Amino acid sequence: MTVAFVLQGGASLAAAQVGMLRALTAAGIRPDLVVGTSAGALNAVAFAQNPTPEGLDELERLWTSIRRGDVFHLSARSLITGLTGRSNSLAVPDRLRALIERGLHIHDLGEAVIPVYVVATDATTSAPVVLSEGSALQALLASSSLPGILPPVRRDGRLLVDGGVSADVPVLQAEALGATTSYVLPATFTPAPAAPATGAVPVLIRTLGRMLERSTVRDLAAAHGKVHMLPSPSLPGPNPLDFRRAAEYIRLGRESADRWLAGHLHSVAA
Numbered sequence: 189m190t191v192a193f194v195l196q197g198g199a200s201l202a203a204a205q206v207g208m209l210r211a212l213t214a215a216g217i218r219p220d221l222v223v224g225t226s227a228g229a230l231n232a233v234a235f236a237q238n239p240t241p242e243g244l245d246e247l248e249r250l251w252t253s254i255r256r257g258d259v260f261h262l263s264a265r266s267l268i269t270g271l272t273g274r275s276n277s278l279a280v281p282d283r284l285r286a287l288i289e290r291g292l293h294i295h296d297l298g299e300a301v302i303p304v305y306v307v308a309t310d311a312t313t314s315a316p317v318v319l320s321e322g323s324a325l326q327a328l329l330a331s332s333s334l335p336g337i338l339p340p341v342r343r344d345g346r347l348l349v350d351g352g353v354s355a356d357v358p359v360l361q362a363e364a365l366g367a368t369t370s371y372v373l374p375a376t377f378t379p380a381p382a383a384p385a386t387g388a389v390p391v392l393i394r395t396l397g398r399m400l401e402r403s404t405v406r407d408l409a410a411a412h413g414k415v416h417m418l419p420s421p422s423l424p425g426p427n428p429l430d431f432r433r434a435a436e437y438i439r440l441g442r443e444s445a446d447r448w449l450a451g452h453l454h455s456v457a458a
Contacts, residue, residue: 189368189369190220190221190366190367190368190369191217191218191219191220191221191367191368191369191370191371192219192220192221192222192223192362192363192365192367192369192370192371193209193212193219193221193222193223193232193235193370193371193373194223194224194357194358194359194362194367194370194371194372194373195222195223195224195225195228195229195231195232195373195375196225196228196356196357196372196373196374196375196376196404197224197225197226197227197228197229197331197332197350197351197352197356197375198226198227198228198356198374198375198376198428199226199227199259199375199428199429200227200254200427200428200429200430200431200433200434200437201227201375201376201377201426201428201437202226202227202228202230202231202375203251203431203433203434203435203437203438203441204374204375204377204421204437204438204440204441204444205228205231205373205375205441206231206244206247206248206251206438206441207437207438207439207440207441207442207443207444207445208373208418208441208442208444208445209231209235209244209373210241210244210442210445211441211442211445211446211449212371212445212449213239213241213244215449215453215456217371217456218239219302219371220302220303220366220367221302221303221304221305221362221365221366221367222235222236222302222303222304222305223304223305223307223318223358223361223362223365223367224304224305224306224307224331224358225306225307225331225350225351225352225355225356225357225358226331226332226350226351226352226356227332227375228373228375229306229307229327229328229331229332229351230288230291230328230332231247231373232304232305232306233291233292233294233297233300233304233306233324233327233328234246234247234250234291234292235247235302236300236301236302236303236304237292237293237294237299237300237301237304238293238301239301239302246291247291248435248438250287250290250291251431251434251435251438252434252435252438254287254431254434255431255432256429256430256431257283258283258284258286258287258431259283259284259287259332259431279337279338280339281329281333281338281339284329284332284338285325285329288325288328288329288332289325292324292325292328294324295323295324295325296321296322296323296324297319297320297321297322297323297324297327298320298321299324303320304320305318305319305320305358305361305362305365306318306319306320306324306327306328306330306331306351307319307331307351307354307355307358307361308327308330308331308333308341308343308348308349308350308351309348309349309350309351309352309353309354309355310346310347310348310354311335311340311346311347311348311349312346312347314353314354315354316351316354316355316358316361317346317348317351318358318361318364318365319331319343322343326341326343327343329341330343330348330349330351331348331350331351332350333348333349333350334349334350334352335349335350335353338350355407356403356404357372357374357404357407357408359372359407359408359411359415360407360410360411363411363412363413367413368413368414369413369414369415369416370411370413370414370415370416371416371418372408372415372416372417372418373418374417374418374419374420376420376426377420377421377422377423377426377437377440378419378420378421378422378423416452416456418444418445418448419444419445419447419448420444421437421440421441421443421444422440422444423436423437423440
């Protein structure tokens with residue numbers, strides 16, 4: 189049996205995966221490989237480089253230090269050049285680069301303790317691209333480069349953008365790498381029933397969320413191996429751009445994963 193941890197992208201909501209990783213490892217579940225997309229890729233690499241409680245402590249400290257401006261750094265110049273077509277992005281990646289560097293202790297993806305794979309998207313073909321070696325910083329920047337917001341990353345002759353465009357939950361990529369059992373760590377929350385979204389940003393967030401849900405359902409249905417989908421925590425009004433709630437997300441991720449494991453330990457061990 190080859191076990192993979194599969195980490196979904198989801199901006200600030202991916203903080204919950206830190207709690208899920210704590211729950212899985214505390215239950216004695218260890219992966220043979222880790223695959224992640226976008227913010228999930230940051231968690232994947234951080235875990236794979238130091239898969240210990242101390243490594244997760246460090247990852248939690250990183251998440252609780254993040255603010256929106258660390259990820260989406262908008263300046264008057266970047267907005268003007270982006271909106272007038274003189275640039276292919278509205279934000280500059282300097283602060284995101286610094287954030288990623290704070291969490292990295294490896295230069296090359298191949299240096300990780302556990303094999304780790306970062307999923308990005310080919311901007312020309314829209315096909316997923318799995319990165320397993322070379323600059324970890326460049327790979328994470330590529331996997332997190334939301335089209336139109338952050339600039340694409342050129343690597344090996346290709347322009348790469350956010351992995352969520354092509355494989356937000358990269359379970360098929362994990363199986364292609366040899367996984368026979370996958371634990372999917374979501375970066376979504378189950379919200380309470382809400383009124384229709386109003387305002388540009390809430391409408392955009394909800395629309396993108398529904399699009400990604402459909403692609404996730406399709407990919408999970410196409411999986412051939414055993415897939416354990418951890419539950420999404422319950423949270424009223426989840427906002428993937430609100431990084432101030434990271435500690436809460438981590439706690440809820442741990443609690444939901446612990447409850448799930450308590451009811452599934454027999455099937456997980458099988």
